[in-house]
Amino acid sequence: MKTTADGLCLDITDYCGRRVIFREVVRQKKLPKRPELRNDDFIHGQLTKAIKEPTYIYEDFDRPTERHVYYYEEYTTVNGIKYTEVVIDIAILPFEIVTAYRPNYIKEEYPNSKAKKIYDKKLAEQKD
Amino acid sequence: MIKNWLSKKIDINEKIKDELTQRAQKDAWLFTFDRDEDAFFYSPQIIPDGAELFNVNGEFSVYLDKQKNLCGVVLEYSRHNFIEHHQEFKETFEKFFEKDAKDDVKIIDPNRSPNNEMKMFQKLFERTLIAEAAGARIHI
Numbered sequence: 001m002k003t004t005a006d007g008l009c010l011d012i013t014d015y016c017g018r019r020v021i022f023r024e025v026v027r028q029k030k031l032p033k034r035p036e037l038r039n040d041d042f043i044h045g046q047l048t049k050a051i052k053e054p055t056y057i058y059e060d061f062d063r064p065t066e067r068h069v070y071y072y073e074e075y076t077t078v079n080g081i082k083y084t085e086v087v088i089d090i091a092i093l094p095f096e097i098v099t100a101y102r103p104n105y106i107k108e109e110y111p112n113s114k115a116k117k118i119y120d121k122k123l124a125e126q127k128d
Numbered sequence: 129m130i131k132n133w134l135s136k137k138i139d140i141n142e143k144i145k146d147e148l149t150q151r152a153q154k155d156a157w158l159f160t161f162d163r164d165e166d167a168f169f170y171s172p173q174i175i176p177d178g179a180e181l182f183n184v185n186g187e188f189s190v191y192l193d194k195q196k197n198l199c200g201v202v203l204e205y206s207r208h209n210f211i212e213h214h215q216e217f218k219e220t221f222e223k224f225f226e227k228d229a230k231d232d233v234k235i236i237d238p239n240r241s242p243n244n245e246m247k248m249f250q251k252l253f254e255r256t257l258i259a260e261a262a263g264a265r266i267h268i
Contacts, residue, residue, distance in 0.1 A: 029233070032174045033160060033167075033200070035191070039177075062166055062208050078137060079182070087165070099165055103181050103189065107204050110186035 019094035046084035057119035144261040161225040171200030
């Protein structure tokens with residue numbers, strides 16, 4: 001994985017133009033349990049798309065004012081919809097990626113979840 | 129990304145019932161609590177490359193490897209979801225995983241733990257996952 005002199009493996013802007021970074025040290029820490037993050041194509045492909053063109057964004061269930069969860073809808077299979085999910089620390093700029101993976105569900109949509117949806121791409125496009 | 133891999137339905141409930149205990153023993157699964165993420169993993173030290181994540185019932189998910197073998201269990205929002213709904217785990221969870229506030233990631237190998245409480249936690253945890261998966265009756 002190529003990193004910048006500042007130790008960043010990703011440095012991009014989100015759909016609103018806000019800077020989002022992914023520290024290599026954070027990626028390394030998550031690698032053992034998140035095989036998705038070992039894949040360069042994933043980082044520069046789906047993960048980047050999730051930040052630049054999210055399908056949905058939710059407030060984090062536990063820390064709604066500090067973290068947002070970006071979802072990018074990849075494709076639909078017989079097993080449901082495959083998403084890329086990126087957890088982002090939004091407490092200060094630049095935003096920082098906490099982790100990312102590829103679930104076939106949106107955990108914030110499960111019953112009893114108090115997580116609030118704050119962005120829906122389809123609704124945003126209708127308004128435009 | 130590989131899409132064909134997902135084109136065949138798998139009975140994840142059967143997989144958990146048949147494979148969980150055996151896989152956990154064979155591959156020496158560990159408990160890992162990532163405090164920052166509030167994620168709790170029961171898996172080998174390294175989840176293999178190419179593994180895919182599948183939801184079971186909203187409280188836990190599983191990673192399946194390229195051969196569709198079970199290779200890890202993940203509880204997201206572990207403290208605020210799973211543990212909250214399974215109070216029987218709360219005391220041991222707090223004692224073993226939350227006590228050392230300095231550690232972002234806490235790893236415990238239940239098979240090497242001299243503590244009987246951790247072995248009981250492991251047994252109860254496996255039984256709970258199997259029961260919950262049976263209740264979910266999910267096919268992927």
